[in-house]
Amino acid sequence: MSEIRGNKVTFNPNKLVLTAGATSANETLMFCLANPGDAFLLPTPYYPGFDRDLKWRTGAEIVPIQCTSSNGFRITQSALEESYKLAKTRNLRVKGVLVTNPSNPLGTALTRNELELLVSFVAEKGIHLISDEIYSGTVFNSPKFVSVMEVLIENNYMYTEVWDRVHIVYSLSKDLGLPGFRIGAIYTNDEVIVSAATKMSSFGLISSQTQYLLSAMLADKKFTKKYISENQKRLKKRHAMLVKGLESTGISCLESNAGLFCWVDMRHLLKTNTFEAEIELWKKIVYEVKLNISPGSSCHCTEPGWFRACFANMSEDTLNLAIQRIKIFVDSSDVIGTNIDQSNQTNQNTSTSLKKKLFAKWGFRLSFNDRER
Numbered sequence: 001m002s003e004i005r006g007n008k009v010t011f012n013p014n015k016l017v018l019t020a021g022a023t024s025a026n027e028t029l030m031f032c033l034a035n036p037g038d039a040f041l042l043p044t045p046y047y048p049g050f051d052r053d054l055k056w057r058t059g060a061e062i063v064p065i066q067c068t069s070s071n072g073f074r075i076t077q078s079a080l081e082e083s084y085k086l087a088k089t090r091n092l093r094v095k096g097v098l099v100t101n102p103s104n105p106l107g108t109a110l111t112r113n114e115l116e117l118l119v120s121f122v123a124e125k126g127i128h129l130i131s132d133e134i135y136s137g138t139v140f141n142s143p144k145f146v147s148v149m150e151v152l153i154e155n156n157y158m159y160t161e162v163w164d165r166v167h168i169v170y171s172l173s174k175d176l177g178l179p180g181f182r183i184g185a186i187y188t189n190d191e192v193i194v195s196a197a198t199k200m201s202s203f204g205l206i207s208s209q210t211q212y213l214l215s216a217m218l219a220d221k222k223f224t225k226k227y228i229s230e231n232q233k234r235l236k237k238r239h240a241m242l243v244k245g246l247e248s249t250g251i252s253c254l255e256s257n258a259g260l261f262c263w264v265d266m267r268h269l270l271k272t273n274t275f276e277a278e279i280e281l282w283k284k285i286v287y288e289v290k291l292n293i294s295p296g297s298s299c300h301c302t303e304p305g306w307f308r309a310c311f312a313n314m315s316e317d318t319l320n321l322a323i324q325r326i327k328i329f330v331d332s333s334d335v336i337g338t339n340i341d342q343s344n345q346t347n348q349n350t351s352t353s354l355k356k357k358l359f360a361k362w363g364f365r366l367s368f369n370d371r372e373r
Contacts, residue, residue, distance in 0.1 A: 001170055001187070003221075004137045004228065009149040011187055017197040018211075020182040022134045022171035023053050024204035026098075029167055029186060030058040032196045033128050039063045039092035040130075041083045043075050045263075045299035045306070047104045054098070063087040063094070066302050069265075072254060073106055075099070075114050080121050096128030096165075097121065102135040102145065105299050105308035106263045107239075107256030109139055115151040119162065128165045137175030137228050140236035141257035164190040172214070174260065175228060181210050235260065238311045238319060245323035249330045260312035264293070267305030269330070278304040289325045 001011050019025040034040065036059025042050060043065040054060055065083040067073040080097075087094045097118060102109040110118075122129040131148040139145040148166055157163050168187040173179040183206055186197050218224055242262055243253050254263040270277040275297045282295040285307075296306035311319055 001185075003225070004175065005145065005147045005150070009147055009153070011149075015187055015189060015194055017186040017188075017194060017201055018206050019184040019186060019197075019201055020204035020206055021173060021179075021184040022132060022169050023049065023184070024182075024201075025169045025171070025184040025186045026050070026053045026130070026132065027058065028197050028200050028204070029130055029169065029193075030054050030060050031200060032193050033130075034058060034060040034095045035093075037061065037092065038095045039087045039090075040095060041065050041080070041087065041097045043067050043073075043079070043099060043103075045073070045105055045296055045301040047100060048294075048298045048300075050098070060095075061087075061090075061092055063090070063092065064300055064302075065097075069254075069303055069306075072108070073103075073263075075110070075117065077117060077121070080117070084125065094125065094127055096130060098130040098132065100132040100134070101148070102139060102258035104135065104259060105261055105294065105296075106254060107259035107261055108254070109143060109145050109258050111143065112146050112151065115146060115148055116155065119148070119151055119155065119157065119166070122165060123157075123162045126161075128167065130167050130169060132169040134169065134171045135174050135259050136170070138232065138235055138260065139258040140232040140239065143257070145258070164188075167193065175231075176224075177231070178214075181214070182206065183210065183214060235312060238316070241316065241319055242309065242311045242323070245320070246326065249323070249327045251326070251330065261308050261310045264307045264309050265305065266307055267303070270305050273304060275304045281305075282307070285326075285329065289329045291322055291325060 002009060017025075017028075019028060030040070030053075039061040040054060041063050044067055046064075050062065054062060063083050063086055065075060065079050067075060067079055084094055099110065099118065101115075118129055129148065133145075133147060136145050136147065148168065152158065152163060152166060157166075166189070169184065170187065171184040172181065173183070182204075186193075188194055188197070239256070239262065246253060246262075246264065250268075252265045254265065256262060266281060267273070269281055271280065278295050278297055282293070285291050285293060293310075294308040296308070297304065299308065314322070
């Protein structure tokens, strides 16, 4: 954790609680910090799994912090205040704010100003801040990753009440490509939370075999440093490939610098500016183009027409194939706004023609380079 953060922060092992992945870590913190009916504020768009991880068993509620494309979906003071007021109007007791830094699905790292704003906000309201930093090692472009712990230290919050109300969630799943190993952690300066989370971790332990294996791997400092560096280089290259490829089809992406995905703007391809039209477009891409992307509405985005596209789990050949499919799809008359009044029969014929175009050349083709050397 320290090395990924440039050794700007030192973490005390006695304040670390191991869990079976970040999912378990987030749920454990919810049990420790919130009662059924209490609320946490989350900036939109956010990881859809939080609806399960934070709410299902704990009874906690999520109140969205509405972020928009007008400023690149950045967190603002007004958005925080509006979310807090919304929770109050719903008679919910706000216990904290949870952010993912870098963001899933945006692929953007929080700026120092945003982190300072968040710390100031929770300090004023007397609530908690959870920073899920599971993607901290995937930052491949500037600005560099800034941990919330750095901000606390720089702004003289050490050993204050705020110091004890800020908690970090981490995992090796993304930075080291080990999602199936289920290795997560909670870091907190609050001894009461450490004690409670340690007891609760019995329900989601990391196996002894996994701990021994990972201890041996992480002990090789040279390997882990080289792995993370190489991973960042590959992410940067794939990200550039996807962004450039989509731009050639007239599709833009939110400017991003981290993560395994891009936040793709397809608003101009919607028949109407509605979430129903977004789902209709998504179904076409899934069933006709055979590409699996996530609609923004699943991430609680406030604006229809945004999609999350993952680029890290495939070879360059497969990524190029995906871009070619999108290009054929966009070039087809079936998705151009000027043709939205075509009859159902015309649409059906176009759809059939599109499928033939797509799969005559690309159908069922498998890339033999998916497994990286």
